[in-house]
Structure formats: C-alpha cells, structure tokens
Amino acid sequence: MKDDAQTALIRAILRLLKPLARVMLHHGMAYGSFAELARKAFVDESLDQLQRSGKRGSISSVAAMTGLTRKEASRLATLDVDSGxxxxxxxxxxxxxxxxxxxxxxxxxxxxxxxxxxxxxxxxxxxxxxxxxxxxxxxxxxxxxxxxxxxxxxxxxxxxLDRAYLPTQTPAASLDILGSDVAELITTIDHNLTHPKSERVFQRKVSNGSVSEAALGAFRQLSTQKSQELLEEYHAWLVEHEIASETHDADENTEKHRYVSVGIYYYDDTLHEDLTP
The missing domain is CATH 1.10.10 (Arc Repressor Mutant, subunit A)
Incomplete structure (x- = not known):
C-alpha cells in the first residue's frame, strides 16, 4: 500500500511540475535556480512542521528530515528570499x-x-x-x-470595465498569483488527504472529456458569468462577518481573525496548445 501511495505521489508531482516548468522556462528560469528554491522550501517546511509539533527547530532535525547536510540546511534556513x-x-x-x-x-x-x-x-x-x-x-x-x-x-x-481584477498588465503581479492561489489549492488537497472525512473541506470540480470544440466559447462565457456571480455572493457574506480592522488581535480577549478564500478556475485542453516555446 505504501509503495502504491509513493508511486501515485510521484505521478502527481510530475503532473504538477510540468506546467510549472512551462512557466519557468517561459520566463527564463534555469533548473539550478528552481533546485535552490526547492531545497529552501523543504528546509522552511521542515522548520514549520517542527514548530507546529512543539519541537525545537534545530538544524540537525531539519537535515535528518530533508536529507540535506547540516551546513546546507543552515544556509538555506537563513537565505533571504522576497516572500511577495x-x-x-x-x-x-x-x-x-x-x-x-x-x-x-x-x-x-x-x-x-x-x-x-x-x-x-x-x-x-x-x-x-x-x-x-x-x-x-x-x-x-x-x-x-x-x-x-x-x-x-x-x-x-x-x-x-471588468468585474474581476487580474493584474495582466504587470507580469510580476500576475506571477504572484501563481504562488498564492496554487499554494492555497495544494494546501486544501493536503488537508483533505490527511484528515478524516468529517473534517475535510469542499474540493470539487466538474469536467467532461467529450465536449464539442465549437461549444468551448459559449461555455467559457457561461462559466465566467456564473462563477463571478457566485464569488460576489461569497464576498458579500464574508464582508458581513468581518472583524473591524482596529480590533484585529488587539489583545487576547478579542475574537481572532482568519484569512478565508474560495477559488474557481476554468480549464480546457486548448489553453496550452498555442503557447510559444
């Protein structure tokens, strides 16, 4: 069973990394830079896991969890990368x-x-x-x-002019969405993989592999309209349940505020066919 899980994880990671590699190649990032970031991500997440478990986040523990040397783990732990x-x-x-x-x-x-x-x-x-x-x-x-x-x-x-904000004129801001939105989706999937059914959160999609290509334009328009309407309804509800900014974590007696998001995305298999290398 464990081997089956590892094989599935390998397949899943490869499928996840291919479109990510497409983005990196498109923007001129070499493999060496990605490998450095991957090592740092392992170190940072190891430190976070140790902290959440109440253990001391020692470099020796991080090295043992990641397989990196203590010297490399120490360097990466203090590497300053703009978080955006x-x-x-x-x-x-x-x-x-x-x-x-x-x-x-x-x-x-x-x-x-x-x-x-x-x-x-x-x-x-x-x-x-x-x-x-x-x-x-x-x-x-x-x-x-x-x-x-x-x-x-x-x-x-x-x-x-547009009811949805996407910073398409600013490449850096658009790429920031890659880091924030994809990270949120992966975190949701991880939560659902590691928690009992009663504690899982909503994670669904609708798909169909036999849709007429001629119908794609109409469905894109329909999905945009319906998704925007739903997100606006969610936004109105969330605004009603906000805590005033001046009371955020003011003292231990105030209600704790939390970040919440719901994402909806559209995909069809024509989206990457016309991408230039």
Missing amino acids: LESDRRYNRAVRVITAWTVDPRFLDDKGEPAVLAIQGTNGFEALVKDYSGDVPVAAMLSALEDSGTVASTNGGVQL
Whole structure:
C-alpha cells in the first residue's frame, strides 16, 4: 500500500511540475535556480512542521528530515528570499475593492449595476477605496486598476470595465498569483488527504472529456458569468462577518481573525496548445 501511495505521489508531482516548468522556462528560469528554491522550501517546511509539533527547530532535525547536510540546511534556513507578501496584500485589496463595487448599494446605480463613481463624495471612488482597501492610498489603487484595464477614468468619474481584477498588465503581479492561489489549492488537497472525512473541506470540480470544440466559447462565457456571480455572493457574506480592522488581535480577549478564500478556475485542453516555446 505504501509503495502504491509513493508511486501515485510521484505521478502527481510530475503532473504538477510540468506546467510549472512551462512557466519557468517561459520566463527564463534555469533548473539550478528552481533546485535552490526547492531545497529552501523543504528546509522552511521542515522548520514549520517542527514548530507546529512543539519541537525545537534545530538544524540537525531539519537535515535528518530533508536529507540535506547540516551546513546546507543552515544556509538555506537563513537565505533571504522576497516572500511577495506586499504584492499579495495589494492584489487582495484590489479584489476587495472591485467586488465591493459590485455588491455595496452605495456604489450601484438605479439598475443595481456598478455606478460610474466621482472621485470624491460619500458614494465616490475615494470612499470605496478607504472602506475596502485598508491603508492602500486612493491614487495607488486607481493607478493599479487602470494599469490592469479594470477601470477607466472619464469626465464623469471612474468607470468599472471588468468585474474581476487580474493584474495582466504587470507580469510580476500576475506571477504572484501563481504562488498564492496554487499554494492555497495544494494546501486544501493536503488537508483533505490527511484528515478524516468529517473534517475535510469542499474540493470539487466538474469536467467532461467529450465536449464539442465549437461549444468551448459559449461555455467559457457561461462559466465566467456564473462563477463571478457566485464569488460576489461569497464576498458579500464574508464582508458581513468581518472583524473591524482596529480590533484585529488587539489583545487576547478579542475574537481572532482568519484569512478565508474560495477559488474557481476554468480549464480546457486548448489553453496550452498555442503557447510559444
């Protein structure tokens, strides 16, 4: 049984690594750089596991868990690699702003659609950003949304062009999504693999291997529309259950805040066929 699990794990990792290798090759990352990051990931995760189990995170223990030498484990443990937390924060705040624009009645028109917002005012863009982006400056948020093609500034104010924020005009920000969203999906799968059924979380997908190629365009449009509607419903619910930012972990008596996300993705087997080497 153990050998079967190891074989399945090897197959799964290879399938996971192939599209990752595609991304790395496309962006000019050599194998040596990836191998260095892989070794560091093993060291960092070993230290995290030791800490969670209440054990002392010694370099000797890390070396034993990973198979690395103590010298190499020590070097990697202190290797400074930018975690991208600031980029993650900007991305998450931008998503909050756009989603709030689609559900908060203050920023909707008479038809219930996102209104063109004046920069200032009670129901203006400035109020939207201040209420939903935390401490991100209004000008910085406007610039990020304009660069991504999500909004446009007009004589009448700021107009929402796309109900979903993807920083497609900024390659670095787009690649940050690779690190955050894929990591969340893998963490969910790992949780479900290692916990009893009663403690598992929702992890499903719908697929069909016999769909007419001529129907792909229509289904892409349908899945985008339905997925966006569901995510906006989730966002509205989550906003209702937020803890005020000023009370976050203020003292031991305050309610603990937690990060939550639900992701939906679309895939068909034409997506990588037209990629250039």
